Amino acid sequence: MSSLSQADSRCSPGDTICEIRVYEQEVIIVPIMLLTIFLVTVVFILLMHFCPEKVDRIRLQGSKSTPRRVLHGIDAPPGINVMEHESIALEVPSSYSTFNPPSNYLSKNLTVAMDKPFLPLPPDPPPQPFEPSFTPIAQPRELPRQRLPESFNLVTPLTVAFSLRSDSSVSLYRARMEERNVVLRVLNDSADATERHNFLGFASFLSQLGPHPFLPELLGVVSLRAPLVTVVEEMENRDLLSYLWRCRQEHADPPCEMTERRIFTMATQVASALEFLHSKDLLHGQICARSVLVTKDITAKLWGLHGVYTSKTQGETKKEEASMKKWHAPELLARRTAGPSSDIWSLGILLYEMATLGEAPFAEISVNELLQFHQRGKSLKKPSGCSNALHSIIKACCQWKEQERPTLAEVSRKLASGEKSASDKVLKASGTVNIEQYLQEAGYGETNSYTVF
Numbered sequence: 001m002s003s004l005s006q007a008d009s010r011c012s013p014g015d016t017i018c019e020i021r022v023y024e025q026e027v028i029i030v031p032i033m034l035l036t037i038f039l040v041t042v043v044f045i046l047l048m049h050f051c052p053e054k055v056d057r058i059r060l061q062g063s064k065s066t067p068r069r070v071l072h073g074i075d076a077p078p079g080i081n082v083m084e085h086e087s088i089a090l091e092v093p094s095s096y097s098t099f100n101p102p103s104n105y106l107s108k109n110l111t112v113a114m115d116k117p118f119l120p121l122p123p124d125p126p127p128q129p130f131e132p133s134f135t136p137i138a139q140p141r142e143l144p145r146q147r148l149p150e151s152f153n154l155v156t157p158l159t160v161a162f163s164l165r166s167d168s169s170v171s172l173y174r175a176r177m178e179e180r181n182v183v184l185r186v187l188n189d190s191a192d193a194t195e196r197h198n199f200l201g202f203a204s205f206l207s208q209l210g211p212h213p214f215l216p217e218l219l220g221v222v223s224l225r226a227p228l229v230t231v232v233e234e235m236e237n238r239d240l241l242s243y244l245w246r247c248r249q250e251h252a253d254p255p256c257e258m259t260e261r262r263i264f265t266m267a268t269q270v271a272s273a274l275e276f277l278h279s280k281d282l283l284h285g286q287i288c289a290r291s292v293l294v295t296k297d298i299t300a301k302l303w304g305l306h307g308v309y310t311s312k313t314q315g316e317t318k319k320e321e322a323s324m325k326k327w328h329a330p331e332l333l334a335r336r337t338a339g340p341s342s343d344i345w346s347l348g349i350l351l352y353e354m355a356t357l358g359e360a361p362f363a364e365i366s367v368n369e370l371l372q373f374h375q376r377g378k379s380l381k382k383p384s385g386c387s388n389a390l391h392s393i394i395k396a397c398c399q400w401k402e403q404e405r406p407t408l409a410e411v412s413r414k415l416a417s418g419e420k421s422a423s424d425k426v427l428k429a430s431g432t433v434n435i436e437q438y439l440q441e442a443g444y445g446e447t448n449s450y451t452v453f
Helices: 003-010 016-022 024-050 052-062 193-209 240-247 260-279 306-317 322-327 340-355 367-375 388-397 408-421 435-441
Strands: 153-157 170-177 180-187 218-222 229-233 292-294 300-302
Touching: 016 024, 180 193, 193 218, 193 229, 193 306, 240 292, 240 340, 260 292, 260 300, 260 340, 260 388, 260 408, 322 340, 322 367, 340 388, 340 408, 388 408
Parallel strands: none
Antiparallel strands: 153 170, 170 180, 180 229, 218 229, 292 300
């Protein structure tokens, strides 16, 4: 029987309500469903146009039940990132052409020679392995998706400077964001899947560390579309080694002065950052002047953290840095397990660099003879004009036996105590540094990288 015949048989003539009940599905339910679908579609289109970052969060929520790529927290569910609802007032650009560096923007690759076998250490009982227990807990701040990276103001390639080696897959730029100077680490288009994974993993690692006054601040990431970008605060005075070399100049621009009191202050700041890493069961392993960055107000911030991330994710498979051997403790030269006291040794070498305004440690000793030099009980020479208090800390940090080196807490107390009575006399050094000679004395190969971050 048809619906019409049903209406005729069930309803009296002129009974509209009865007829609506019979045709309820056709008259009410279907039109409401169509209207609802239309409204949802319109709202979603408007969101995609005006608030695409919210759409991304909705998509992430809807994909919780599907297999996820392992990105160390980069694509973690909303709610973990306490900064995810902040917005950045940037303009929407039309292309990525801003990130094409000029033809004269050069980079150099570090090449190192194979070292000869080292003599074994005396048969002291080896220390307990230092096992990292750092686990992902947060994701970095995701910059709004519709704000493409080149919309940062005043984007320019970083000028060449002697500093940390950068991955060849990453380009570096200066920019302005939220009324402050920043550094953009931009993953090149040629990067493969492994490089993208490591790039995002390192950004997540920096976020997981959490804020610390003497670690560079991660300000955000662009991870939901290419090019991938991490945004880090800029250190106007660049790396500490370049700063020390500038302090050697008679008329440095901008002015640069290093005093023994400032050495104690900056070393205390580095020790604080290192103590923070050790509290998370992380070793730095590359403490030296070029892995410390200096802010505009001469605050020292410990960098070189990509090595920390690599050690955490790859353990002992990390490639040995031949250019760091002059800063490495004897146990590392003999290929033994590193521990917190290994960073203490390197901290002592850093103090020597600061006291000499950037001289290479053990300049007269070749890398191949370095372990034998330490075995004979030799130590760093006392720098000219260095106080007994500062030299005693250097000697204490650079003890042959690990158990004879002070703890980081003890070093921090000695630095704080020495700062109170330190001299404010400006340190002087004869002549500027010859780069090629420095590279040779510091144990580098013939070429080296000159990029920051």
